[in-house]
Amino acid sequence: MPVDYELLTQEDPEGTDRRIHYMVSKGGSEALLQALLNVAQTAQPDYSILLPLLRLLAKVGQRDRKFGLKVQKLDAIDVTLSLARKNLTHHLNLIHCLWVLRVYASSVSAGTKLGINGAMELLFKVITPYTKKHSRTVRAATEVLAALLKSKSNSRRAVNRGYLCELLRLYQDWHCCDASNRYIHVRRGLLLCLKHITNIRSARETFLSARGLEILFTTAQDCLDSKLLDPIVTTVAQILRKCYPKGPLPLATVHSSYSFSLPGSVSSESPRAVLEDGYEDDGEEEVEKDLDNEDLEHKEEDDDLETDVNKLSSKPGLDRPEEEFEQYEAMCPELSLAFQELETGSEDEKDFEDMPRSLPGTHPRVIPNAAFMKQQHCRHRDQSAMGPEPEETAFKTPVQSWAKKEKCTGAPAFENQAMGESVRDADTLCEREDPCRSHAPTLHPPLKEASWDTQTFHTHCASCLGPSPMGGVGASNIATKLLERHQGDIPFHSPHFYMARAGSTKSIPDYRVLAFPDFWGHQPPPYCQSLLERKYGVQRAKIFEDVSRLIQPSEVIDRVVFDLDGRSPSSTDAPDCLRFYSKFESGNLRKATQVRKFEYDLILNSDVNSVQHHQWFYFEVSAMKPAVPYRFNIINCEKVNSQFNYGMQPVMYSVKEALQGKPHWIRVGSDICYYKNHYRRRAATAGGARGKSYYTLTFTVTFPHGEDVCYLAYHYPYTYSALMSHLDILEETRNPKKVYYRQQTLCQTLGGNPCPLLTITAMPESKSSDDLEQFRNRPYVVLMARVHPGESNASWVMKGTVEFLVSGDPIAELLRKCFIFKIIPMLNPDGVINGNHRCSLSGDDLNRQWLAPSCQLHPTIYHTKGLLYYLCSVGRAPLVFCDYHGHSQKKNVFLYGCSIKETLWQADCTVNTAVVTEDVGYRTLPKILDKVAPAFVMSSCSFLVEKSRESTARVVVWREIGVLRSYTMENTYCGCSHGLYKGLQIGTRELEEMGAKFCLGLLILQLKSLPCSKKLMAQAAALLDLEEEIADHWAQRSSSTNNLEIDDEPPCGEDVDYNTDSCSDQEGDFSELDEEIREISLRAEGEVEEEGASEGQTCGSSVLGGFYISSHQTANSKALPLPSASLGVFAGFESSPV
Secondary structure, three states: OOOOHHHHHOOOHHHHHHHHHHHHHOOHHHHHHHHHHHHHOOOOOOHHHHHHHHHHHHHHHOOOOOHHHHHHHOOHHHHHHHHHHHOOOOHHHHHHHHHHHHHHHOOHHHHHHHHHOOHHHHHHHHHOOOOOOOHHHHHHHHHHHHHHOOOHHHHHHHHHOOHHHHHHHHHHHHHHHOOOOOOHHHHHHHHHHHHHHOOOHHHHHHHHHOOHHHHHHHHHHOOOOOHHHHHHHHHHHHHHHHHOOOEOOOOOOOOOOOOOOOOOOOOOOOHHHOOOOOOOOOOOOOOOOOOOOOHHHHOOOHHHEOOOHHHHHOOOOOOOOHHHHHHHHHHOHHHOOOOHHHOOOOHHHHHHHHOOOOOOOOOOOOOOOHHHHHHHHHHHOOOOOOOOOOOOOOOOOOOOOOOOHHHOOOHHHHHHHHHOOOOOOHHHHHHOOOOOHHHOOOOOOOOOOOOOOHHHHHHHHHHHOOOOOOHHHHHHHHHHHHHOOOOOOOOOOOHHHHHHHHHHOOOOOOOOOOOHHHHHOOOOOOOOOEOOOOOOOHHHHHHHHHHHHHHOHHHOOOEEEEEOOOOOOOOOOOOOOOEEEOOOOOOEOOEEEEEEOOEEEEEOOOOOOOOOOOOOOEEEEEOOOOOOEEEEEEEEEOOOOOHHHOOOOOEEEEHHHHHOOOOOEEEOOEEEEEEEEEEEOOHHHOOOOOOOEEEEEEEEEEOOOOOOEEEEEOOOOOOHHHHHHHHHHHHHHOOOOOEEEEEEEEEEOOOOOEEEEEEEEEOOOOOOHHHHHHHHOOOEEEEEEOOOOOOHHHHHHHHHHHHHHOOOOHHHHHHHHHOEEEEEOOOOHHHHHOOOOOOOOOOOOHHHOOOOOOOOOOHHHHHHHHHHHHHHHOOOOOOEEEEEEEEOOOOOEEEEOOOHHHHHHHOOOOOOOOOOOOOHHHHHHHHHHHHHOOOEOHHHOEOOOEHHHOOOHHHHHHHHHOOOEEEEEEEEOOEEOOHHHEOEEOOHHHHHHHHHHHHHHHHHHHHHHOOOOHHHHHHHHHHHHHHHHHHHHHHHHHOOOOOOOOOOOOOOOOOOOOOOOOOOOOOOOOHHHHHHHHHHHOOOOOOOOOOOHHHHOOOOHHHHOOOOOOOOOOOOOOOOOOOHHHHHHHOOOOOOOO
């Protein structure tokens, strides 16, 4: 039965699509094309047949993926072009031909052939010269031309024939003459032609020589105030960003400012000596398909999935002789201790009983309660970050005596030396003591509004740690006076302990300065901060500001104010500019350039022995003016997207605020966005790929005080010295009667720093054989963190885990009786110390070295794997292994695990269940955490094994050690999109809570999955019932607003165009073309095209989103049926069922 046009254009779009796809599957496209040839090649074509046929071809062709090949096979291109040329003066017929050419051009091969056969010359006859007559036809022609110019060969042809300059002139004419904004669709069509043609280098050069940047920049200024013109502004921003002249970073070399000679290296010549003088523009604008090293973990592409069942299920051989395992026996003394001291009690126990309760670690540590946290968040959620806190008294505990603390191992040895490392601002701070201090109550006195001479502080600290014996005395006095103001109420933090540990930390630059926040300490503020609401149009506004530097160079200062590669890294003393500094532990800022009076371009340092991995930043800034917005642009970011586009803010620490009783890292910044810039990356910095660009992170900060000293960071810093001093305090404050706590050195790092290994469990209740057997037979849990130095959030989660495990919380006590914990809290100390983001001093990503780690180059990985080998060899393989990480492109907290079946199912492989058997117990712990941890989301978890992940800790421990529950825990830098913390940015309180909740999850896992004594079961039942009651209560309270079952966001977050603020052009969407065809089909045959309001009307919402936006047919619309004479070629076709 023949198929009529009306059947294919019924109101239901889905039904129409089904019918057309059915028709295509039965050869309908070929039949329609043949009908076109038959009708068009007659001496006098019958347009009563031809026009409906063209409309039908336009509708069917856009839904046929092979339409372009079919068109070329049947030689329909020349026929259609010939029809268009014959109808240049008959606009109704011409527009039908243009619709079909638009569909042809959607195929690259067909579009190229159209260009060869003169389609562009034809189109320029339609669109030139400028005229408002027949604007519907001009619009259709610009759409076809834009589609054709996606072909690089067509773009080259257009440039050679001078069409680019003609397009610029046309756009200027339409812009100037369209004061009422009635022809937005034509103007944007011309811009899209310019956007596509400038994908090639020759076009960009022609565009610049024709002053295209100035033209588009100037014309766009007239459109910024009207939201109706957003499509114009957005497309202009895309063109300007792309055509901005590309160049290298303003650096002599992209290698790190710090160099480190590796053991066994042949040449001692620093790689920094290689200059970047071989730069060249690679020509074509790159396609953004960057695969970030970290983000590969979260891309579940089928071609990356491991589908070799034998490789998934077989256990590889050892990477070292078994004889080496014996050395790790010393790291497991708990397996052989006799505990003779249990009868009389040790000196440590007596010391603990006499220990003053005011020690920083003796604050009661209980597992954070979600109900309490929610109350605090709701109460303070909208409070200004730097606003008054009436309920916050500065410190609530008395000044403490540090005599007991100074007995800590290692502290006295470094006390005098480290005193000088305190803070560069200490001497001026002490000289300017507030005269009213003696009259102040327990609150810290406010600082006088005086200038802080940062340079003087630098000199003081350098002399303090220099060879001069007099330096230590002055430094000690400075630190002592400063410490008089520190009330010591920050739990598990002591400036004394921190200075002591920092004095022994080894760094490549040989740091002589401490950052104030690390010395003084951090307390989470008593409120949570919401995700920053994205300001509409912020990205394109920043792009216009960047372009104005090139167009209006007189406004640019271009003064280098800080340079780590210079003779002295100190910031310049020039007036009216900020001062920067980053040469302290974990600091990262390489260069700062003042662009405008209140705007600075910043460049980050690459990882040591590397030319990439620019993400982590941590630097000091001072000499600011109050109530002035300063714009900071970090211009050498590498990731193609970032959570900074989705509500994330950097963090800031104010020294003045800290000395006034608010020692908080807080989220700050406005006008935050992340976009591609004009700095080109060399192939060596982009994994061998050519033509990639860097990205800019821009944010604006208004500092709370003038002449303050503030610190800005990517995330809450947590240094190696902070870890070591934290462990010192934990050892001092633990209860030795209940907590078995042993700190050992796993190995020395390449940089000469000890990598700590912790063992935590419960002391045996007695030395009876039964109790000792129970002690030694407890299953192991192995936890580790910070293999990637820039993932400081992982350290805060680990801090919460360790503090909870040694606490007096009843759940912690029960947990210690169930497990022996082996913890490596920082696997990459050297990277953390030297401000790296991802690598160790060897320049390697340590989480890609687990298959065959080098004892020399990757000692921490080598010995961690050796310890796991040893536990496996004595029959004590861990029950749970978890590697704590941070995730920069997703929200929430989630786990990655390993599953053979889920991997094969995802790859659409047939799974023989008789051959492939698998324990699904790997899902139990994530399900538990989904219920007990507010920040955790089960729907974001993945258990796929990727080929690109075969050398990670998670996969290697699963395959080689045989740990079923081998996980990577990913913790967001940004915030939460689900549950109790939905809409909030993550803070250190929530991260530490996650660490404690992970412990609770382990206890529930033990009770659910493993046998344990009746006594433990009874104790756990009483504790967990109470915990579940509280959780259920608050779950009910929040269930009305939060749906925990919603799937998590895609890997790169929300759907945002990272180049500008707009959505995509949607040029591949033909629904607007369908609407045009439907409207024309309602006109009577031979009707003259109306040129009134219908074609000059303001572009509606369906147009503003792009050329073709979805629209629905009206209920009373009627399709024009094909005349019976045209249906002879359809014999044998049947319509698909409704």
